[in-house]
Amino acid sequence: MDFRHQISSAGTLSSLTCDALLLVVIGDAVDAALDTPLAAALNDAVAQGDLALKAGKTLYLHRPAGIRASRLVFAVAAAPGAKAFKAAVAKGIDQLKGSGAKHVAIGLAGAGSLDDAHAEALVGAVREATYMYRHTKPSAPAASKIDKVTLLCAKADAKAVQQGLARGTAIAAGVALAREFANRPGNHCTPTFLAEQAKKLGKEFALKVEVLDRKACEKLGMGSFLAVAQGSDEPLRFIVARYDGAPKAQAPVVLVGKGITFDTGGISLKPGAEMDEMKFDMGGAASVLGTLRAIAELKPKLNLVVLIPSCDNMPSGSAVKPGDVVKSLSGQTIEILNTDAEGRLILCDALTYAERFKPAVVVDVATLTGACVVALGHHHSGLFTADDKIAAQMLAASQAGLDPCWRMPLDEEYDEGLKSNFADMANIAGRAGGAITAAMFLRRFTGKFPWAHLDIAGTAWKSGAAKGATGRPVPLLTHFVLAQVG
Ligand code: BES
Ligand code: MN
Ligand code: ZN
Numbered sequence: 001m002d003f004r005h006q007i008s009s010a011g012t013l014s015s016l017t018c019d020a021l022l023l024v025v026i027g028d029a030v031d032a033a034l035d036t037p038l039a040a041a042l043n044d045a046v047a048q049g050d051l052a053l054k055a056g057k058t059l060y061l062h063r064p065a066g067i068r069a070s071r072l073v074f075a076v077a078a079a080p081g082a083k084a085f086k087a088a089v090a091k092g093i094d095q096l097k098g099s100g101a102k103h104v105a106i107g108l109a110g111a112g113s114l115d116d117a118h119a120e121a122l123v124g125a126v127r128e129a130t131y132m133y134r135h136t137k138p139s140a141p142a143a144s145k146i147d148k149v150t151l152l153c154a155k156a157d158a159k160a161v162q163q164g165l166a167r168g169t170a171i172a173a174g175v176a177l178a179r180e181f182a183n184r185p186g187n188h189c190t191p192t193f194l195a196e197q198a199k200k201l202g203k204e205f206a207l208k209v210e211v212l213d214r215k216a217c218e219k220l221g222m223g224s225f226l227a228v229a230q231g232s233d234e235p236l237r238f239i240v241a242r243y244d245g246a247p248k249a250q251a252p253v254v255l256v257g258k259g260i261t262f263d264t265g266g267i268s269l270k271p272g273a274e275m276d277e278m279k280f281d282m283g284g285a286a287s288v289l290g291t292l293r294a295i296a297e298l299k300p301k302l303n304l305v306v307l308i309p310s311c312d313n314m315p316s317g318s319a320v321k322p323g324d325v326v327k328s329l330s331g332q333t334i335e336i337l338n339t340d341a342e343g344r345l346i347l348c349d350a351l352t353y354a355e356r357f358k359p360a361v362v363v364d365v366a367t368l369t370g371a372c373v374v375a376l377g378h379h380h381s382g383l384f385t386a387d388d389k390i391a392a393q394m395l396a397a398s399q400a401g402l403d404p405c406w407r408m409p410l411d412e413e414y415d416e417g418l419k420s421n422f423a424d425m426a427n428i429a430g431r432a433g434g435a436i437t438a439a440m441f442l443r444r445f446t447g448k449f450p451w452a453h454l455d456i457a458g459t460a461w462k463s464g465a466a467k468g469a470t471g472r473p474v475p476l477l478t479h480f481v482l483a484q485v486g
Contacts, residue, residue: 001130002148003123003169005161009154010110011035018150020071020101022092023109026080028053031110037066042074042109051076055084060095071101080112083402086121093129097144107152114153119164120171121402122151124475127172133183133468170297171401171478175471178283178290182461182469186262186279191237191310194259194285198239198308201289205243205296212238222309222349224328228342229311231266231319236311238350241289243296243304251360252303253484254449255292255477256350258343258366259285259310266313266339267321280469281343283460284365285310290474291481298478300485305357309346313339325423329353330445335423343368344441345427351445359449360484361390364442365456365473371434373458380406381473382455384439390452393483394476401475405454414440 010033013021023038025031030042030053041064045051051059055078064072075092077084089106096104106122108114132143153161181189181197195211202209214236217226222238229236239259242252260281264270270278285308292306320326324336326345329352334345343366354362372382381398383405385391391407398405414436417429425444429437439453459472 001127001146003151003165005119005151005153005158005165006105007155007158008107008152010108013107013152014038014067016068016105018069018103018105020073020096020099020104021067021069022073022075022089022096022104022106024085024088024092024106025053025074025076025109026112033111034109037064038109041067041072045074056087056091058091058095069105071096071099074109082117082121085118086125086402089122089125090129093126093146096146097129100145102145103148103150104146105150105152114151114157114161116160116164116167117400119151119161120168122149123165123168123172124175124402127176131176131179133180135180135184136188167298170294171475173297174290174294174474174478177293178286178471178474179469181286181289182280182283186312189279189282190234190261191259192235194261194282194308194310195237195239198241198289201293201296202241205293207292207296208242208244210240212240220329220353221327222329223326224334224345225309225311225349227320227324227326227336228313228345231316232312232314234261234312239306239308239310241292241306243292245299246301246303250303252305252357253481254305254307254354254357254359254362255288256307256347256354256362256364257285257288258282258347258364258368259308260343260346261310261312263313263340263342264315266342267315267319268338268340269315270340274463277461277463280461281367282310283367283456283469286469287365287456287460287472287474287477290471291477294474294478295481298482300482302481302485304481305359307350307354309350311346313342328445332425332444333423335420335426337426338428341427341438344438347442348445351442355448361450361452362446363452363454363477363480365454365477367457367460368455369435369438369457372455375408375435376406376458378458378462380404381459381476382435383407383452384410384436384455385452386410386443387450387452390450394452394480397479397483398476401479403473403476405473405476408436408439410436410439410443
């Protein structure tokens with residue numbers, strides 16, 4: 001899909017050539033700057049009670065009089081900011097989903113300025129609304145015919161808008177990649193598949209991609225990761241991918257993604273209900289690959305390393321058992337009291353592996369705990385870090401990317417429950433504060449670099465009728481990485 005900007009003013013929109021004109025109405029009054037045929041249509045619709053000027057409302061008009069575009073959509077936004085703009089554009093695009101429109105022009109129904117954040121939001125809204133999963137369902141209908149989107153803006157805003165479109169396009173491609181991989185079922189999206197895709201990405205963007213197999217992980221001493229993988233016939237992969245945009249001497253940003261391609265719980269077997277959704281347990285891995293793609297496209301002057309420990313968590317005759325003690329790559333021993341707390345067991349070895357890059361910062365991303373879903377629901381991802389500066393950067397990135405996260409506590413007191421009589425630590429604490437104690441477990445492997453952890457258990461996918469991956473937190477991560485330049 002092609003995104004461009006075009007300079008135009010509210011007073012000339014009725015003569016614009018496109019298949020559909022989507023105009024965002026801000027607030028509860030019709031702007032006098034809008035040209036006559038459009039203002040007339042809008043005023044009439046409001047007067048007739050066909051459009052309430054309330055956020056989320058839309059109106060579709062077919063072949064409206066005096067307007068060159070054969071389809072006109074008004075979408076009402078609550079406020080002038082990018083967040084409200086994105087919501088309005090999403091609603092407007094919904095109205096055009098079943099239509100024949102290929103080229104959609106989008107602008108404000110009146111005066112007002114747009115910036116890079118609006119442009120980025122627009123690309124995100126359109127790409128999110130027009131994605132359709134079809135890999136194992138080729139019969140799925142096309143989400144829409146839209147293939148070209150023009151953002152209408154004032155001359156003074158053109159430069160910022162153009163930058164925003166470029167950034168939005170890169171992020172949206174990363175989101176689409178993350179959604180696609182996470183949506184694919186466990187028998188398609190295996191550790192081997194993820195590694196192949198990372199290699200493919202490497203070829204496309206000239207990245208260095210290295211894939212470690214079981215033997216290589218054994219040689220390194222990743223006893224914790226290996227313990228999770230040992231119950232499955234599906235071979236494990238440990239993916240190392242790097243984007244080098246700055247001199248070698250510059251400390252890289254390292255992103256670590258949980259790549260459990262299916263989580264049965266292992267011997268601590270999960271209940272059957274909704275277990276299919278555990279194919280999404282590689283959402284962290286998908287999101288760091290999506291972020292890598294976005295960064296590789298935008299080419300900022302920094303170094304980025306992506307690490308993905310990937311395997312299935314299965315019960316079998318060779319599976320790890322509750323009570324088993326393993327030795328992690330860090331040398332610390334772990335008593336595996338619950339085999340379903342496997343994410344932390346694969347991440348801890350990846351975090352130790354990250355040390356060799358002498359990172360400026362490490363962020364791990366994982367569908368780690370059901371407790372995080374209980375705490376934050378499906379809106380905010382959980383953010384855990386002891387570093388106030390990183391916390392501030394993450395929160396800023398989440399606002400810029402319209403991809404919310406919320407900081408959670410990480411006090412020493414929460415470490416208590418991880419004590420074990422048989423190893424340096426247990427892999428679970430009690431039920432209380434489960435998302436926090438999981439983060440405390442990871443923290444024990446992060447002494448050598450600044451670190452943050454994102455628990456995306458509630459945000460990586462949607463359940464129910466709209467079941468599917470969201471591609472989060474690619475926007476947050478991309479903004480965070482971009483902010484590390486200089
Ligand atoms: N992948 C799950 C976390 C999860 C569960 C995400 C449900 C989204 C929805 C993780 O591996 C897991 O099973 N965690 C356990 C930890 C517990 C055994 C301490 C959990 O949350 O129940
Ligand atoms: Mn689990
Ligand atoms: Zn899991």
